[in-house]
Amino acid sequence: MRREELVDLNAFLAVAEERSFTRAAARLGTSQSSLSHTVRRLESQLGVRLLTRTTRSVAPTTAGERLLDTLRPALDNISAELASLSELREKPAGTIRITAAEHAVETAIWPVLERFLPNYPDIHVELSVDSSLTDIVTERFDAGVRLGEALAKDMVAVRIGPDLRMVVVGAPAYFESHPIPRTPNDLADHQCINLRMLSSGGLYAWELEKDGREIRVRVEGQLAFNGIRMIVTAAVAGFGLGFVMEDRVLEHLADGRLVRVLEDWCPPFPGYHLYYPSRRQPSAAFSVLVDALRYRG
Structure with missing residues (x-):
């Protein structure tokens, strides 16, 4: 393959993505004009139209989709091999892009990066804080972070945090006028603070479990937020019950501003895992970061 052909294919890949x-x-x-010329030259050489162009959008044709499916893994492998050459340097180097939810960044990633990065000045880390289920291959991330129970089977998974636990909590003032719930069915008689999911747009159904019996409860109340911090704030203020990660409310539980209920319906579950495609050839920088993030508790 001539160098010009590789340039043309890379140009098409960028426009298609x-x-x-x-x-x-x-x-x-x-420039846009130079890129348009490059793609037209590639289409002329192949004798097929690769992109459908309108005044508002650009989309691959059927032929373009076929070429795209071939190019993505091939060029990704080339990029990975080029990145792996950093192993020949005295220190690992390169940029690593990771997508993760805010809680995972705060509890599992940042505490490690704070110690790790000063020792590796040639490694750059870009964190995309996002609660949606991002396709790391399509969005060209090196890795993502999810809970252990939500991992795809074709991914390499590395545990980076301990088991986690959800808790149902309410303020003492709230329980002065509401009975303590004993079973998930009792939640129907309570003001519950809902979480609006960024990934689906729907309200999160509380996932409770006891003795292997799993229940998803659709709760109701006056308030709903798309972030955990305000759920905790509203619960402390007595506006209802919240369902949040245990570590978010440990201080409030310790000082009595919140009370835990339905504890026997909130067992631990697998914590955060870093995941990446099994076919990926890790660079030296990526490998050393993964090893630093690996949970050893």
Whole structure:
């Protein structure tokens, strides 16, 4: 393959992934007109149209989709091999992109990075704080972080945190006018603070379990938030019951501002895992970071 052909294929890949000549040109550091010329040249050489262009969008044709499916893993492998050459340097180097939810970043990733990065000045880490279920391959992340029970089977998974636990909590003032719930069915008689899921847009159903029996409860109340901090704030203020990660409310439980209920319905579950495609060839920088993040408790 001639060098020009590889350049043309990379240009097509960028436009197909970005669905925009403008964004693809910015990604590649070239002009929109030059990029358009490159793609037209590739289409002329192949004798097929690869992209459907309108005034508002760009999308791959059937032929373009076939080429895209072939190019992605091939060019990803080339990028990984180039990155692995950093092993020849005195110290690992490169940029690592990771997507993870805020809680995972705060509790499992940042405490490690704070100690790790000063020892590896040539390693750069980009963290995308996002609670949605991001496709790390399509979005070109090196790795993602999810709970152990939500991992795809074709991924390599590395545990980076301990087991976690959810808790149902309410303020003492709230329980002055509401009975203590003894079973999940009792939640129907309570004001519960809902969580709006960023990934689906729906309200989170509380997942409770006892003696192997799992129950998902759709709760109701005056309040709903798309973040945990405000759920905790509202619960402390006495506006209802919250269902949150235990570590978010340990101080409030210790000083009596919150009371734990339905404890026997809230067992521990597998904690955070770093995951990445099994076919990925890790660079030296990626390998040393994964080893640092690995949970050894």
